[in-house]
Amino acid sequence: MGEDGASTIGVPPSPTLSNRSSIHFNPASLVSRNNRPEWHNPSILPSLDGGNLNPRRRSTATFATTAGDTAELYRGPQQDEELGLIRDPTPTAAVSVKRWKCKNGPGMQDPTELDMQTDPTPFRFRPNDLAMMLDPKSLDVLENMGGIDGLLAGLGTTSDKGLGGASLARATTSGSSPGEGAAPAITLTDPDDEKGDARAAFAASLDVRRRVYGENVLPRRATKSLLSLMYAALKDKVLVLLSVAAVVSLALGLFQDYGPSRPAGDPPVDWVEGVAILVAIFIVVVVGSVNDWQKERQFQALNEKKEERGIKVVRGGVETAIDIKEVLVGDIALLEPGEIVPCDGVFLSGHNVKCDESGATGESDAIRKRSYEECVALRGSEGDSHTDCFIVSGSKVMEGVGTYVIVAVGTKSFNGRIMMALQGDSDNTPLQLKLNALAEIIAKLGSAAGLILFMALLIRFFVQLSTREPVRTTSEKGIAFVNILIISVTLIVVAVPEGLPLAVTLALAFATKRMSSQNLLVRILGSCETMANASVVCTEKTGALTQNVMTVVAGSVGIHGKFVRHIESNETRTNANDPNEAGVRKHANDFSVDQAQLSTILSPQLQTLFNEAIAVNSTAFEDTSPETGETIFVGSKTETALLQFAQELKWPSFRTTRDAATVIQMIPFSSERKAMGVVVKTTSGKFRLYLKGASEILSKKCVQHVVVHREGGGSETSNSEVETAEIDEMAHDNITRTTVFYANQMLRTIALCYRDFDSWPVQDAVHGESDEVAYEDLAHNLTLIGIVGIEDPLRPGVKEAVKKCQLAGVAVKMCTGDNVLTARSIALQCGIFSTGGVIMEGPVFRDLSPAEKIEIVPRLQVLARSSPEDKRILVETLKQIGEIVGVTGDGTNDGPALKTANVGFSMGIAGTEVAKEASDIILMDDNFASIVKAIIWGRCVNDAVRKFLQFQLSTNVAAVVITFISAVASDQESSVLSAVQLLWINIIMDTFAALALATDPATESLLNRKPDKKTAPLFSVDMYKQIFFQSIYQIIITLLFHFVGLRILGYGHSSDPSTARQNDLIVQTLVFNTFVFAQIFNSFNCRRLDRKLNIFEGILKNWYFITVTLIEIAVQVLIILIGGATFRITRIGGREWGISLALGLVPIPLGVFIRLLPSPPFEQLLKNFGLLGDPDVLPTHALNSPDTVGWNAITRVRDNLNTFANVRGGRVRSSSFITKSRTGLSQGMPRSRVGKSRIFTLHNAVRFSSPYALSLG
Template sequence: MIQKNKTTLIDDYAKADPTALMNQFQTGNEGLSGAEAEKRLQKYGPNTIQQGKKRSEILVFLANFTSMMAILLWVSGIIAMFAGMMELGIAIWAVNVINGCFSYWQQHAAQKATDSLKKMLPSYVKVRRDGKSQQIQVEQLVPGDVFDIQAGDSIPADARVFNTSNLQIDESSLTGESVPVEKKADYHHGDGEFAQQNIVFAGTVSTSGTATALALATGMDTEFGRIATLTQSQKKTIYPLERELNHLTRQLTIIAIGIGVAFFLLAIFFVKYPIAKSFIFALGMIVAFIPEGLLPTVTLSLAQGTQRMAKKHALLKNLSSVETLGQTTVICSDKTGTLTQNQMTINHIWLPGKEYDVTGTGYLTNGKIQLNGKDVDLANELDLNKLLINATINNDTEVTEGKAGEKSKILGTPTEAGLVILSRKAGIDAKDERKAYPRLKELPFDSDRKLMTVITKDPSGQLFINTKGALGSELAICDRILDNGQVRPITDQDRATINQANETYSKQGLRTLAFSYRIVDGDDPLAHKSLESCTIQSAETHMIFVGLTMMSDPPRPEIFDAVKNCKRASIRIIMVTGDSPITAKSIATRIGITSDKARVISGDELDKMSDDDLQQAVKGEVIFARVAPEHKFRIVSMCQKNGDVVASTGDGVNDAPALKRADIGIAMGVTGTDVAKDAADMILTDDNFASIVSAIEEGRTVYSNLQKFLLYILTSNVPEAAPSVIFLVTRGLVPLPLTVMQILTVDLGTDLLPALGLGTEKAEPGIMDQPPRPLNSHLLNRSIIWKAFGWYGLIASVVSTAAYFYVNHVNGWPNVPLAGSGMVYAEATTITLGAIVFSQIAAAMNCRTQISSVFSIGLFSNHRILTGIVVEVVLIALLMYVPFLQGVFNTGPLNLSEWIFLFCIPVPIFLIEELRKYIVRRIKRVPKVA
């Protein structure tokens, strides 16, 4: 009995004798019997792509509550409850619950690559069962089934083809190759993987022709299924931001616990507090130094970043991937459909003695075509007219105009579609032309002779033979040439000139197609034979050479600026494509990814390279061509071993494993397969490579903004701790100027909205002129610590402490002792809280830029921050005047002079910081904002 197919057996199946292969699978031309098919269905299972083991939805949900920061908050809540501060503990837990639910909602569209694989398979297939042709559901197809393939069919299984007729298969979803490949019954192995001439693969599409096929493998045993398995087995790497937040959490935990221990010891040995009371005091300090608002602020800021990127056609599926984009150092990019437009376009025409550049030619309907920037009347260009007629009638492809904003729909091959569009640009309607030249017989293209010929009647009633194909094959059948409207014998010099032109264009990565024709007059032997007796030998002979067309899959117009911007930002682009080395290097050089000196490594060469050699290769200028799925996966892995943060683009099934392996997987939203989209972290809704650059700039801006509001949040820790320091230094003579609940008001209340506003700041000038930040850099660095604790925080501590003593002074201090309870104490702690809040108003404005003047970006340009400032003022007022809140937060009302004092605080603090930034700019000579 047959065994399940393995990848290594594909070539053996391709080489096998057809009869022997049928016998091996215990089938024949009549197909399987219904009973046998049922047995095999039970043995091999349905022809579907099985899902990988999915995590329980409950576990996915709970994972959003188990990050290091979340665990720290859970512990903080427990500590607060243990210390008798039940309201504080509940509030901290509430923050954690809200943040976790928000994160789960953002990430609910989880990876479902295997579901998408099933969607790509056809619903029905025509098989032969019990000697009859019947249609069955594709899930019921089994190895050994004989099925039919027609143009437009999706291939349901890996299969060996027989009885082919002009069969063309689009394998771009597997190989990345933009041009359909011909399939024939005879064995031939081309370049790269999936290159057996007589094997078709599941998930590919037939673009033309017909065939009978024997199913060799179904479901997960297909090459399609193998890629699915590779995708499922690859675990997603942890995002750099997640690692950084874990690192930050450890830093903050050490700081908080260190301060708590210090305050505990000082309270016992310096203030002579009882151990129990000292412990509760220290717990309060630990809670105070944990920035409870950091995690929701980070989450919401990243969410805002994803919304802004969505407006720029980049959809992020995971919040943390926003920042990772900003750290990207290498983009491994596919060519077809990513850097190029994924449509074959004629850009040059070569005729004897004439060359035409038709790049960018628009549609004309007046019998003229724009050539070399000039309108040319086709009536005066007999050679060109002959070529265009040949390209139109020797063509089986139809191109229908798409709706506004949509691409034209192609039924046939991209190469022939390019010819149809070229003729259409000259005002030639394919349908009208084919009616004027009714087709009598077709000699289909095959890879041996590399020609396609049609025999038609011209308008005068004569037989008209038109041939198109590879130049070498065309020249072999031509003994005449059309030169400036005149037919003459072709000379050796003509052949040398034609070959030289072909070589010149080939070096530019262009695909050439040659054309010839012959009119069957009375002296032609074919005029006296029936078309039924017409053979390839009798038709394709004594032809008249017309000329060449050159075509390519053109680069996207916006790609040139995008590549320049990547280089400006010190981001390398490595092209990884299934296309030919010549074409790949031509495109890469043309759009500026690499120079002419770039090394081109083919898939076969890559197979022979060790990991060390490949790791060195990806450090330099390199292009990868004719690659397989494992190759792209391996390339991404080696870049990561070099310490690069890798973004990998793609649109096909073959790209899914690499997309999942990369730090950032980027799928094309329009042309991309569902598999690629589900494996990716980011989807480009416009398939525009330039959107990646915008997304990277946004990622860098998000990281910069994360540091800005980290600075802003930590700034308040110093004035929050200062009252306790004063309490310890005075050995309790100065009552605590700030309660723990008031500290929580700053962390979770007044600070939150301005911090979120900082997350919406635009990029400062020059952010894309800098290299990506080093992998060993951290959010919390020396600069932020100094600014938060030694500058902004110190100023706020002085101001808030002064406010506390000011209220006590107005109420009789130092002549009367400092109040430790009652209305005066409530008023003193309230103005201390207010002074911290109004100092934070200045900090919010100061943190909007790192060294640029806030005036240069617009003092009132960030409406979110302004709204946050208004809200925090209203919130502090509610705490002062609502009786219930007064009792919970130990606050009291302030008089008019005290309010005036508070409103005066932000101005000098803001101006002092502006002066510092001015001095820094003078030293560093930082450019002003445009």
């Protein structure tokens, strides 16, 4: 206690086992450090330049105002000497103030200046003082702060209780005012003194921390406003040119209408077309910008959801899980394998923690984390090269568990500063998408058509200057030239398919939003369309196929005592009385007991041993469920099942058991060894190893087993030790029989073992870092405590989901760490394992030659006892034979397999942050059925792109040909479709069609076909047929009525100019109306890509399509009724309406006729013209070429089309949506026959190296 009665902070020197966290601090071991810094003594914290480190005056991370206005980052002299550097007058690591101000505006302050103005009271350190420790890493800075004790005290936290263990009471200065001398000291009082105000005081202290050190959030990147998107769209250079031409047309029209040469009686309508074009341009810009704005908001919501995650911290001495945004400086956070570190910190304690900092610092080797004291002791030694005590945000925890104190969050952290720099970068990566080549061809052809049209009309215009009678006036010549320019530019506007990439983005936006509501969080947009053609899914068992709700339902203590949960209703789960043992029982000492009565057959010593093996060798803990408010176990599902098992038996609390144990060494779980362990010091002064893991692996390492008797108690040795017996051949057979029996009932079998040592470290053992003994030197001569069978029921509907995958042509392969029999039992129930299929163990598969792997994987259905490396090899082999592979993963070591696959699925509940980071799609419910939804949505997106492509090309080809022919044939330099009419058609063709066709919902009918091959062409034969015949029909009908429409309608030739002009307008109106309605009804026809005739299937489920179609019809009717001179049309009668609607409706029956035409002749014709590739011929691609992924509809579209993005700019150039697609196709290997395959099939069974392989008759 201090002089004023306040308690000082005690910091434990090392972790011991307790009930509070995965590292388990023992409160009994807490001792006060006697090297606590005296803050009023300036010598404790000398500044780095020799002065006092006074946060009231100047931080050591000062922001210089000279030497080029750079912010100096201190590099210690010792580091300079070690690196052989000579101190340069200009700091080596610097951030330019000028660049900051230029980037953020002259009115914004740089971070260091803001930091200097931050009042750190009541804490000791400013944010930049703490950041100096990690950028660059400097043990000297931490040492100058008073070491780890000084850091903890300066942040007002404790290593064992974290925040809330003590509340901030007051801040006092020791002999100096706030403005001079040393910074204020921190005095902490126990919250128990003021229980009534404890919660309020704690909340207030958190607010103080937020004020001083900030929150763990990055400023949200400002999304583009609607006005900015409109401005970007207006920068489209073709639209600008068209706008200029429209303004000139307006000016000349006004002069023509109201000038002195206007003939009497003519209506002043020449100015209308210029205004109409400007209005049409405005509508195009507004509609497109609103569409982009909506998409950007959807993607912003998607990105925010991707950032949601939790973190485990210790607050008030209790381990709890909080949202990552709630983490504050001073929190004591936990490190676990697979975690991506969210904040900067200093390592406190732990076991064998290694971090991969390659993504943050570029260091390729894993960095071993040690405590501050160990790092000081090792400074300058050989072991100092790849170890430190600093936790860098953005790094990945590869192995081990530990705790660290957080010193920087949000934008102050290392990773936060990097992310802020990336946010400031406005460059967008273009979409590597599949329609790029096609869109460029269309753009080139359309631009060429517009240029040729302009040249042809211009030549004729100059020829007619001297030959035309009557001679045109100057204004008439100007208007004629502007009309030529307008119609040519409008043709380019219509021809260039800027709606193509934007439609793809719209389809992705709608798909990802709906997928999110179905528990599919898409991280990489390109994965949506990749899943459309997935041919193989490699899935895990736990969580994906099963519920991941584990319960101990059976087991054996030693080898004789069998227990079953609710034995009266589950007699089939005990093998104490084996029915196969006819006559004489082979294992006569076996007996059964109800699980609830298990304690009655255990001696007190054995019960204690059993309980310690469960509670001590565990990283699970208790927490409060945010949904129900109940106390639940949190951690590995296997461990929580064991803790729940001990709790139900009313054995001593796991907290009490952990508090009583002192951890010497922890052995984290490894997927390679299938086991985890812990070494503790017993009350007798000896040392005991507890191990738990795969029963068939650990049982082989056991030489003894504990003994139980039916009557309970059992004989005890003189030392009151647990009775044990040697494992002979009969006992080994009993263990094998029990394991096989449980495995055949879909139970995961876990063995619990122990081994005692007289001294530590173990003699003649290989010692690693910190005197840790290698696992191989410990895991032998074990004593078997028992085997427990843990049930993880299948998810409802998983069998149906597997059947749907198989119906869709997607093979399902199960990769699991369970033994062969458990895996086989589950695979049979799921429908994965079928006649002719193969089950193989991971180590066996790994040892096959490449040719043998290629031969076996098509039939391989289950990979048992597999490691993440086995899964990666399987994925690589499948890709080598041309499969599109999706794979699930939840562990840190699954990262390579997730990255290798074409689409990686991580588990949103059970998955580590590393797995989520490596994946493309996160299964928020960990359910295999969600993968089926991803396949459906992928196919839906791909089909949406193809539908839009079919519609746009039909309209595009028809509009360009009609405009070109009619304009060249006209002596008035005008097209049958005016510029305003073409702009309205452009809106229908681009924006409205994208909304209508890209938003069809995903239905299970999409599973009724096989996935497309990688080499499948973008256009199918049916699509080519529709595009060709629909375009030909529209061209013929439009040009026919344009040239001979007067005769067809019976108007004949009129000598009255006004009557003739009116008749011409009626024909032109009928042509325009027919062409527009042909597009509207052709959109119905484009809803089907196959040869089925029902084009209205599912139409009522797509309200976007219905709404857009009704809007198009309503607007078209209004245009005909009131468009008048603006659209160069007039009102038409009922006969003309009937004709135009009838002709516009023809595309629907025409589509039926086209589908009935046989495809083979057209297919051969298209191949002869080079328009259709052979899907069975593999293209030649360089390995890892970005074009190797070429089987998806989306992957040929770019948001920045190379040909016209730089020419036009505008919406396409300003698009901020980035879609990443997988690249890199492994070269296939030649098939070869396997000599002697070690396989496991339904027809025949070849004995594995494992003793548990059974023949399946």
